[in-house]
Amino acid sequence: MKFNQFAFHTPDLATQISELKQLRFLQADFTVTATNPTTLWLHLLQQTQVQALTPAGKNAAVAEYLATPTTSVPEFVNRHAVDATAFYTVALQLLGFEHGEDFTIGDPFPAMNRFHLPYHSPLTTTSDVVTAWYNLLNTFTKGGYVYLDHLAAAGYFHQLDNLPQPLFFNGKAQPVFATDNLVREVVYVESDLDTDHDGRADRLKTIIIRPQATNQGIQVPVVFTASPYNQGTNDAAGDRMMHDVNVPLTKKPVQALTYTDIAYQAPTVPTPQKTVPTDTVTAATETFSTEPSVKLNEYFLARGFAAVYSAGIGTKDSDGVRTTGDPAETAAAVAVIEWLNGNRPAYTDRTGSTAITAWWTTGNVAMTGKSYLGTLATAAATTGVDGLKTVISEAAISNWYDYYREGGLVVAPGGFPGEDADVLAEECFSRQKAANDYLHIKKYFHEQLAAITAGQDRTTGSYNAFWDARNYLKDTAHITADVLIVHGLNDQNVKPVHAYNLWHKLAPLSGNRKLILHQGQHIYINNFQSLDFSDMMNLWLSHELYGIDNGAPQLLPDVLVQDNSQPATWHTFSDWGGKPNQTLYLGEKQLRTQRQLQVPVASFTDQLDPVDFDFYTHNLDQWENDLLTLKTTKLTSQRLVFLTKPLQQDQYLQGLPQISLRVASNQDIGLISCMLVDYGTARRLKADPTPLRGFSIPYGYHWQNNQLHEFTLAKQPSSFKLISRGHINLQNRTNLWQADPVEPGSFYQVDLSLQPAYYHLLAGHQLGLVICATDMPMTIRGNQGITYSIDPSKSHIELQMTPFH
Numbered sequence: 111m112k113f114n115q116f117a118f119h120t121p122d123l124a125t126q127i128s129e130l131k132q133l134r135f136l137q138a139d140f141t142v143t144a145t146n147p148t149t150l151w152l153h154l155l156q157q158t159q160v161q162a163l164t165p166a167g168k169n170a171a172v173a174e175y176l177a178t179p180t181t182s183v184p185e186f187v188n189r190h191a192v193d194a195t196a197f198y199t200v201a202l203q204l205l206g207f208e209h210g211e212d213f214t215i216g217d218p219f220p221a222m223n224r225f226h227l228p229y230h231s232p233l234t235t236t237s238d239v240v241t242a243w244y245n246l247l248n249t250f251t252k253g254g255y256v257y258l259d260h261l262a263a264a265g266y267f268h269q270l271d272n273l274p275q276p277l278f279f280n281g282k283a284q285p286v287f288a289t290d291n292l293v294r295e296v297v298y299v300e301s302d303l304d305t306d307h308d309g310r311a312d313r314l315k316t317i318i319i320r321p322q323a324t325n326q327g328i329q330v331p332v333v334f335t336a337s338p339y340n341q342g343t344n345d346a347a348g349d350r351m352m353h354d355v356n357v358p359l360t361k362k363p364v365q366a367l368t369y370t371d372i373a374y375q376a377p378t379v380p381t382p383q384k385t386v387p388t389d390t391v392t393a394a395t396e397t398f399s400t401e402p403s404v405k406l407n408e409y410f411l412a413r414g415f416a417a418v419y420s421a422g423i424g425t426k427d428s429d430g431v432r433t434t435g436d437p438a439e440t441a442a443a444v445a446v447i448e449w450l451n452g453n454r455p456a457y458t459d460r461t462g463s464t465a466i467t468a469w470w471t472t473g474n475v476a477m478t479g480k481s482y483l484g485t486l487a488t489a490a491a492t493t494g495v496d497g498l499k500t501v502i503s504e505a506a507i508s509n510w511y512d513y514y515r516e517g518g519l520v521v522a523p524g525g526f527p528g529e530d531a532d533v534l535a536e537e538c539f540s541r542q543k544a545a546n547d548y549l550h551i552k553k554y555f556h557e558q559l560a561a562i563t564a565g566q567d568r569t570t571g572s573y574n575a576f577w578d579a580r581n582y583l584k585d586t587a588h589i590t591a592d593v594l595i596v597h598g599l600n601d602q603n604v605k606p607v608h609a610y611n612l613w614h615k616l617a618p619l620s621g622n623r624k625l626i627l628h629q630g631q632h633i634y635i636n637n638f639q640s641l642d643f644s645d646m647m648n649l650w651l652s653h654e655l656y657g658i659d660n661g662a663p664q665l666l667p668d669v670l671v672q673d674n675s676q677p678a679t680w681h682t683f684s685d686w687g688g689k690p691n692q693t694l695y696l697g698e699k700q701l702r703t704q705r706q707l708q709v710p711v712a713s714f715t716d717q718l719d720p721v722d723f724d725f726y727t728h729n730l731d732q733w734e735n736d737l738l739t740l741k742t743t744k745l746t747s748q749r750l751v752f753l754t755k756p757l758q759q760d761q762y763l764q765g766l767p768q769i770s771l772r773v774a775s776n777q778d779i780g781l782i783s784c785m786l787v788d789y790g791t792a793r794r795l796k797a798d799p800t801p802l803r804g805f806s807i808p809y810g811y812h813w814q815n816n817q818l819h820e821f822t823l824a825k826q827p828s829s830f831k832l833i834s835r836g837h838i839n840l841q842n843r844t845n846l847w848q849a850d851p852v853e854p855g856s857f858y859q860v861d862l863s864l865q866p867a868y869y870h871l872l873a874g875h876q877l878g879l880v881i882c883a884t885d886m887p888m889t890i891r892g893n894q895g896i897t898y899s900i901d902p903s904k905s906h907i908e909l910q911m912t913p914f915h
Contacts, residue, residue: 112226112678113250116666117645118280123237126244129279134270135243147236148192154243155183158204160264175200176209179216194233197242198222206252206260248280253805254639254818258284263808275323276330276414281660282648285412285810287321292411294319295394297456297466298428301445304382305423305430305438306551311382312429313460315341316446317401318394320416324470331474331655332450333407334418336443336486338538340402341426348537352528353568355520356727358892361779362570362841362849372847374578376437387455387465394466395458405816406478406502406636409644410651412810416471420446422486424555426540427460431551431558434531435510435580440489447475447490451497473497474655480504480634481604488612491593492585500654502647504596505604505632508612510580511573511846513604517862518842518849519781520571521888524602532562571839573846586615592622592654598630599674599868600797602887610766610866613686622663624650625686627868628672629795629821637807638799639820640678644807674795674831675870677821687765687866692911694754694877696902701754701879709902712750716883717895726886733886738787738830749882750900753789760914761871767834767864771881772904774857776897780840783885786833786864790875793823794831830878836864837889857901870914879907
């Protein structure tokens with residue numbers, strides 16, 4: 111158990127006193143010189159006993175805390191002056207740590223050092239007590255949230271009258287807004303699109319949740335999530351559309367193409383008919399009861415932000431059709447931002463002419479969300495739309511080709527073999543759930559679906575105009591919003607290359623950029639015990655949307671990475687990636703620091719016995735285990751393994767591993783898959799974070815909670831861990847759109863990059879390179895009788911590795 115807090119700083123004493131007065135911990139006439147430190151400490155402790163409604167009750171509650179192994183707080187203050195030991199002995203009890211289990215009464219500092227908790231020592235003066243208390247309110251509890259949030263959830267702010275709204279403490283918005291009477295309303299934003307070709311501008315259902323205080327004149331900024339899943343999904347229909355991946359790799363027609371030949375050109379489309387407003391109102395005429403929400407948005411609702419959701423074109427109660435990531439979906443998200451910023455009309459219903467304005471907002475918008483939701487945040491940012499101040503882009507796609515394709519191959523997102531852009535369009539076309547609406551749009555939507563199927567081109571897997579239209583990296587120069595990227599280093603769904611490429615595209619821009627890389631797969635991380643993620647986002651959005659000068663760009667690390675070798679450990683860096691500094695050459699089953707000139711050609715086959723092939727297609731985890739293990743399995747002849755010597759010291763591997771292979775196929779087709787593997791027996795972090803029973807993070811008074819999680823070590827050691835993988839079609843060795851010839855038996859130099867990494871390799875472990883062809887969970891699976899040959903003497907891997915300190 112360790113706590114890593116980055117959204118926290120200690121201001122000067124005058125600021126501490128001012129903020130504590132605003133929170134009513136200090137009286138308005140408080141002065142340092144006129145107050146006894148021990149008396150002040152007792153007063154502050156009494157203030158924390160929120161649920162005791164009388165002075166006697168508060169005193170009785172404080173008496174339950176021990177200041178020494180044998181002395182309660184009231185007994186202590188009658189005999190002694192407060193000191194650091196007594197202060198933090200009580201503080202650990204306030205923070206929810208258990209005496210005898212987590213710490214020893216009367217000896218708090220070993221535990222505080224072990225847990226990475228801040229403390230102020232020595233502590234003798236009134237000023238010391240003020241600073242120690244200010245910092246304590248910002249210190250993590252055992253439950254994974256700051257102590258002031260604990261008090262807020264108990265009703266501390268609720269009991270106080272005439273608090274400022276919004277209220278900021280230590281640069282972060284506090285939960286002082288009531289959440290038991292939130293305003294829930296629906297409007298319909300009119301876009302410039304006509305994706306269903308009915309001649310009328312597509313309207314977009316937009317749902318709003320805002321504090322009741324906005325009805326009394328307070329204007330608030332917005333956290334906006336564009337979620338195509340928000341109005342429901344067609345899971346059964348999507349499952350029926352899944353493509354067969356047990357199909358052979360086929361030869362592409364040899365073509366010499368340039369990027370210009372395949373670049374997307376936006377079509378000229380008729381301008382749709384716009385509505386002429388007949389009236390403008392401030393009250394919506396439609397509401398809702400429940401909504402699929404984003405937990406981070408719920409956290410901000412009590413803190414003076416509104417939450418807005420829109421599913422976009424082609425979803426239930428909106429117009430248009432789904433287009434899977436193209437400029438129309440971007441424009442739909444942008445339209446909502448423009449309405450929030452006062453630059454676009456919305457109406458009270460889907461067909462009427464009564465306009466409604468977003469009078470309750472400041473017009474400052476942040477976009478949030480994971481996966482497709484974060485993808486549309488990235489997409490909207492590339493337009494430079496006014497009002498969008500920042501995006502928090504979690505596990506987001508930055509180029510749809512890299513999601514459904516790789517290296518000239520059809521490569522599935524992990525966990526979804528057979529899915530493609532057309533399947534996703536069908537799954538998200540929730541207009542299908544409204545029977546009458548679907549009756550009228552069904553024919554055109556299926557025409558649109560057929561066009562997506564043709565455009566995505568599963569036959570060749572090459573980059574084309576369809577994918578170029580869905581590549582947001584081309585437009586990053588237009589980004590004016592600050593960007594905070596969050597991504598899992600083990601995300602096999604939206605792979606880390608999406609975050610890596612976006613990060614580097616942002617480098618030359620003038621805005622702020624931040625990057626958080628965790629050890630998870632395709633997950634949110636705002637409920638981790640070891641990291642103050644929600645506080646970090648609070649600091650960030652208080653700065654970005656409220657304009658609070660809280661030092662967020664300086665306080666938050668540029669790059670924050672969770673360690674893969676030990677739990678609850680995070681490291682800060684200035685960048686991700688750079689020039690490789692180490693070349694490892696392939697030898698005879700070895701990775702060497704010196705080239706070995708005389709090495710026999712090594713070969714492997716891609717074909718399995720039909721019974722084994724069928725088994726592995728239904729047991730993908732077993733396939734990966736049998737492929738990567740150094741033990742002999744049924745897949746031993748389907749791969750080559752090259753190993754370094756055991757490492758003499760811990761190393762940090764980061765950036766983009768780059769591989770150059772001299773390879774031949776015995777047919778006029780071929781694909782190569784490479785995997786970088788950590789070999790060495792160790793207890794490793796579990797693949798999924800562990801729920802911590804009995805702990806949840808409160809988001810406010812009588813408001814939502816979020817189950818606490820943390821990555822923990824597996825009980826049993828494992829002998830290897832996949833670090834990174836990559837794939838390439840041998841016909842795409844020049845680029846992603848040109849198909850080169852492959853002559854059977856001829857050797858070609860093939861270069862490919864693996865997924866970017868940040869990986870802590872332990873001393874005594876070996877770094878391994880596994881080379882195969884079919885990657886069962888990812889590539890198509892033809893089970894063809896292809897034999898591949900590798901010339902190790904002309905093959906190498908380039909890495910960025912540094913000793914770990």
